[in-house]
Amino acid sequence: MLLLDGVRFRYGPRSPWVVAGARLAVEPGEIVGLHGPSGVGKSTLGRLAAGLLTPEAGRIEVDGRPPRPAPGRPHPVQLVLQHPQHAVDPRWTIREVLAEADRNAAPDPELVAEHWLDRYPHEVSGGELQRVNLARALLARPRYLVADEISASLDALTQARIWYLLLDRARSERIGVLAISHDRALLDAVASRVVGWAELFRGVDQSAAVPA
Amino acid sequence: MTRLQIEDLTVSFVQYERGLRRRVVPGLAGMDLDVAPGEVVALVGASGAGKSLLAHAVLGLLPPNAVESGRVVVDGFEAAPADRRRFAGRDVVLLPQSVTYLDPVAPVGRQIRRAARLAGLADPAAAAASALHRRGLGAEVLGRYPHELSGGMARRVLVAMALLGRPRIIIADEPTPGLQQESAEAVLDELRARADDGCGVVLITHDLVAALPVSDRIVICEEGRTVDVAAPQDFTGDGERLRHPYTRALWRALPANGLRLPAVGEVA
Numbered sequence: 001m002l003l004l005d006g007v008r009f010r011y012g013p014r015s016p017w018v019v020a021g022a023r024l025a026v027e028p029g030e031i032v033g034l035h036g037p038s039g040v041g042k043s044t045l046g047r048l049a050a051g052l053l054t055p056e057a058g059r060i061e062v063d064g065r066p067p068r069p070a071p072g073r074p075h076p077v078q079l080v081l082q083h084p085q086h087a088v089d090p091r092w093t094i095r096e097v098l099a100e101a102d103r104n105a106a107p108d109p110e111l112v113a114e115h116w117l118d119r120y121p122h123e124v125s126g127g128e129l130q131r132v133n134l135a136r137a138l139l140a141r142p143r144y145l146v147a148d149e150i151s152a153s154l155d156a157l158t159q160a161r162i163w164y165l166l167l168d169r170a171r172s173e174r175i176g177v178l179a180i181s182h183d184r185a186l187l188d189a190v191a192s193r194v195v196g197w198a199e200l201f202r203g204v205d206q207s208a209a210v211p212a
Numbered sequence: 213m214t215r216l217q218i219e220d221l222t223v224s225f226v227q228y229e230r231g232l233r234r235r236v237v238p239g240l241a242g243m244d245l246d247v248a249p250g251e252v253v254a255l256v257g258a259s260g261a262g263k264s265l266l267a268h269a270v271l272g273l274l275p276p277n278a279v280e281s282g283r284v285v286v287d288g289f290e291a292a293p294a295d296r297r298r299f300a301g302r303d304v305v306l307l308p309q310s311v312t313y314l315d316p317v318a319p320v321g322r323q324i325r326r327a328a329r330l331a332g333l334a335d336p337a338a339a340a341a342s343a344l345h346r347r348g349l350g351a352e353v354l355g356r357y358p359h360e361l362s363g364g365m366a367r368r369v370l371v372a373m374a375l376l377g378r379p380r381i382i383i384a385d386e387p388t389p390g391l392q393q394e395s396a397e398a399v400l401d402e403l404r405a406r407a408d409d410g411c412g413v414v415l416i417t418h419d420l421v422a423a424l425p426v427s428d429r430i431v432i433c434e435e436g437r438t439v440d441v442a443a444p445q446d447f448t449g450d451g452e453r454l455r456h457p458y459t460r461a462l463w464r465a466l467p468a469n470g471l472r473l474p475a476v477g478e479v480a
Contacts, residue, residue: 037392038390038392039362039392124260125258125259125260126259126260127258127259127260128260152389153259153389153418154258154259154418155256155257155258155259155418155420155462156418156420156462156463156465156466156467157258157461157462157465157473158258158259159465159467159471160465160471160472160473161473163471164473183467185466185467185468186467186471188467189467189470189471190467190471
């Protein structure tokens with residue numbers, strides 16, 4: 001289980017809390033949708049879950065332990081973002097981009113076409129690059145995946161295709177997925193349950209969240 | 213007469229690889245589109261289908277290694293790329309896709325005033341301030357640099373700049389991603405109002421649902437080619453009124469319509 005319990009985070013000691021005591025659990029193989037208006041802190045929560053930010057208080061556990069990947073090993077919670085252009089080195093070929101996650105494994109042929117491998121990121125379309133981005137996250141053999149608005153920049157058909165590929169891999173490899181989106185209809189279609197942002201803080205004393 | 217008429221526009225890029233091996237990269241393979249005064253025409257298609265490339269071609273902004281064929285007619289005048297560059301910014305304006313179109317080392321106010329001068333306005337400073345004010349941004353924004361703006365604010369600055377003058381044609385390239393629903397609707401409503409004033413508007417978007425209420429026609433493109441033109445009211449039910457299989461597939465793949473993928477072989 002990916003567990004966030006009482007997680008608090010703010011960007012500076014005097015800044016307001018962005019995440020004020022969130023609780024969220026994702027089971028292996030489960031697809032949980034997180035819904036809320038933009039700017040509310042969903043992406044910050046995703047970055048906390050993936051270990052890119054450290055909470056000021058509260059605990060984050062992956063399968064019962066705080067996630068501490070060995071040096072050089074990928075984090076067990078992988079994050080996929082909306083804009084793949086910002087997640088890859090523009091001077092690396094797709095082959096090099098994927099090798100970052102695993103130098104020896106071949107990428108999933110259903111996600112990445114063989115003839116893209118020697119191209120540079122700007123030489124494939126946005127939808128194709130997002131598939132590369134997802135393939136890289138899967139090559140890291142994650143236990144959990146945070147999918148933060150991964151299809152917000154894609155047309156409807158490309159969006160549906162990438163989600164079916166992701167759902168299929170999550171099912172076959174029992175990867176738990178936290179799907180973050182402002183698009184309620186999308187979450188209803190892909191997730192087994194959808195939680196609203198406010199539900200993460202149910203029962204949390206918000207007054208205690210105000211910094212002294 | 214049409215405001216903008218694009219006929220069988222093709223664009224390809226000539227590149228030289230290591231040594232002198234020449235390769236031709238296709239961009240647009242035959243785009244057709246026309247916009248009458250008073251119309252909003254949405255151009256919808258997959259990313260990589262050539263939507264932004266079409267916008268850049270119409271403004272004469274293609275790089276020197278681009279080779280194009282076909283016709284671009286602006287208000288009845290067949291415009292070569294050099295003519296289009298002359299129209300750009302005044303008669304034909306681009307509302308660009310990315311906030312990186314703002315100059316990162318110049319304050320916002322200076323950039324809007326420059327746009328106002330290019331649009332031929334008498335008092336650029338007053339025009340800049342009122343353009344921001346109309347979009348809910350205070351005068352303090354004038355002194356800020358682009359990196360000091362949130363994504364949504366930067367987008368509103370771009371809208372303010374693009375719509376300063378009285379252009380005859382507006383090409384809006386994905387103007388709404390990253391905006392809250394109300395702000396997104398405000399931008400689309402403003403484009404609609406400009407069209408109602410006699411402008412021709414091309415709305416480039418991958419968001420079919422947002423485009424439907426403000427558009428007069430929907431042009432669908434795929435792999436650099438126009439494949440279908442449909443009326444907004446044809447996007448209803450299961451898409452049975454849509455003729456082209458790709459258009460129908462796009463409609464049915466929307467989450468609200470069941471996130472359905474076409475069966476193998478159903479879409480060309």
